[in-house]
Amino acid sequence: MSEQINAFKMAQTQFDHVARMLNLDPQAAAMLRWPTREFRFQIPVKMDDGSIRVFFGYRVQHSDVRGPSKGGIRFHPSETLDTVRALAMWMTWKTAVADIPLGGGKGGVAVDSASLSIGEQERLCRGWIQQIYRNIGPRQDVPAPDVGTNPRMMGWMMDEYSKLVGEYTPGVITGKPVGGGGSLGRTEATGFGVVYNIREAMKHLDINPQNAIAAIQGFGNVAQYAAIGFINLGGKVACVSYWDRDDQKAYTVSHEDGIDPLFLQSITDVYGTIDKDKARDSGYKIEDSMAWISKEADVLIPAALEGQINAETVEQISARVKIVAEGANGPTTPEADAALQERGIFNIPDFLCNAGGVTVSYFESVQNDMNFYWSREEVLSKLDDKMTKAFRDVLDMALREKAYMRDAAYMVAIDKVVKAMELRGWL
Numbered sequence: 002m003s004e005q006i007n008a009f010k011m012a013q014t015q016f017d018h019v020a021r022m023l024n025l026d027p028q029a030a031a032m033l034r035w036p037t038r039e040f041r042f043q044i045p046v047k048m049d050d051g052s053i054r055v056f057f058g059y060r061v062q063h064s065d066v067r068g069p070s071k072g073g074i075r076f077h078p079s080e081t082l083d084t085v086r087a088l089a090m091w092m093t094w095k096t097a098v099a100d101i102p103l104g105g106g107k108g109g110v111a112v113d114s115a116s117l118s119i120g121e122q123e124r125l126c127r128g129w130i131q132q133i134y135r136n137i138g139p140r141q142d143v144p145a146p147d148v149g150t151n152p153r154m155m156g157w158m159m160d161e162y163s164k165l166v167g168e169y170t171p172g173v174i175t176g177k178p179v180g181g182g183g184s185l186g187r188t189e190a191t192g193f194g195v196v197y198n199i200r201e202a203m204k205h206l207d208i209n210p211q212n213a214i215a216a217i218q219g220f221g222n223v224a225q226y227a228a229i230g231f232i233n234l235g236g237k238v239a240c241v242s243y244w245d246r247d248d249q250k251a252y253t254v255s256h257e258d259g260i261d262p263l264f265l266q267s268i269t270d271v272y273g274t275i276d277k278d279k280a281r282d283s284g285y286k287i288e289d290s291m292a293w294i295s296k297e298a299d300v301l302i303p304a305a306l307e308g309q310i311n312a313e314t315v316e317q318i319s320a321r322v323k324i325v326a327e328g329a330n331g332p333t334t335p336e337a338d339a340a341l342q343e344r345g346i347f348n349i350p351d352f353l354c355n356a357g358g359v360t361v362s363y364f365e366s367v368q369n370d371m372n373f374y375w376s377r378e379e380v381l382s383k384l385d386d387k388m389t390k391a392f393r394d395v396l397d398m399a400l401r402e403k404a405y406m407r408d409a410a411y412m413v414a415i416d417k418v419v420k421a422m423e424l425r426g427w428l
């Protein structure tokens with residue numbers, strides 16, 4: 002998160018804007034502007050050298066009115082309570098727009114996972130659970146992976162929780178490894194979900210995917226599968242970008258014939274860092290961090306962090322761009338959003354565009370509950386149905402209300418959440 006942008010203020014600004022448009026009941030608005038519950042805790046971890054290092058952990062439950070809170074755990078050095086609050090709030094809208102019976106939550110630790118040994122990572126994950134296990138659970142709040150966390154960590158966390166409560170509880174966390182309670186298709190779910198949304202947007206805008214070019218920011222979980230999915234759709238991916246930990250800066254990696262995501266995956270570590278020397282040796286061009294945004298592309302897919310399309314960078318977007326598909330959470334600041342809207346660029350807002358991950362997380366919980374597991378094809382086909390329906394619902398709202406797609410997505414989501422509040426007698 003860049004320093005100047007406070008993600009929670011951004012999330013509240015977006016909410017307030019649509020609350021005004023909807024003439025939302027002020028009591029409902031008061032309840033939804035802030036998270037229901039917030040936890041901030043210390044996690045003392047014994048490091049490999051024998052010293053104790055204290056980390057700060059967070060869990061924010063924005064809403065559980067439609068079902069247990071749901072949302073990832075992010076390990077990132079600039080994690081703050083406000084970032085977690087924003088992400089928790091966006092999760093409430095995401096589960097509502099995807100129409101899955103869950104609420105919104107998010108967690109985190111201010112840490113660079115890559116700076117820890119595997120043993121230290123495991124102790125940190127177990128420590129996170131020890132501090133919060135009383136306040137999460139399959140019927141309360143179900144975490145999952147996000148930036149800086151992965152299926153292996155989810156496996157440790159599920160194990161720690163199961164030990165603490167005294168029974169095997171795979172449904173406490175999703176994004177677990179396959180074979181350890183995880184669902185097939187979860188790894189590719191968010192990126193493929195982004196592409197199902199793009200496919201539907203292209204149908205609506207009458208764009209032929211065969212001639213389409215995408216430029217992607219990031220090359221982690223979401224970006225990798227968005228790139229693979231976009232190419233499967235028939236398009237070309239001009240570039241991806243990544244954060245280089247050695248140089249402490251980001252780079253854009255491009256190829257004039259389009260990148261080969263499978264090759265790049267083979268030279269990328271688990272943190273989404275590409276080996277730029279190997280890429281250069283194979284004919285790739287390594288450019289400045291933000292070069293991705295000014296590429297001659299039809300579709301931009303920001304899939305790294307918040308606030309990347311802002312008042313400054315939005316000016317660099319080429320005239321060819323027709324769609325911004327928000328793989329990341331909160332990649333566009335309100336000022337940049339206004340500029341996109343003015344330029345008539347079709348936006349697929351984050352909590353619709355990247356809802357594939359939480360949707361398959363939900364499928365994972367369902368499979369855990371049944372103790373019966375579906376094939377990858379079955380999971381991806383159910384995911385496609387859910388994403389297509391969610392996109393259509395938001396597009397219908399946008400056309401009916403002559404609203405910008407982000408506003409329309411908020412309208413669909415807020416309506417579902419407020420209805421649940423009414424049905425439960427909260428209003």
Ligand code: NAD
Pocket residue numbers: 146147148149150191218219220221222223224242243244245251252272273274290304305306307328329330331355356358359
């Ligand atoms: P990840 O940690 O796997 O990958 C992040 C990628 O972004 C890495 O390649 C990293 O090098 C790159 N990056 C970081 N800073 C950058 C910068 N300044 N410029 C360019 N690249 C940069 O994370 P992920 O799981 O792919 O998540 C990416 C985004 O998508 C986040 O906003 C996350 O909240 C959101 N998201 C993830 C999921 C999921 O299922 N993983 C679901 C929904 C939303």
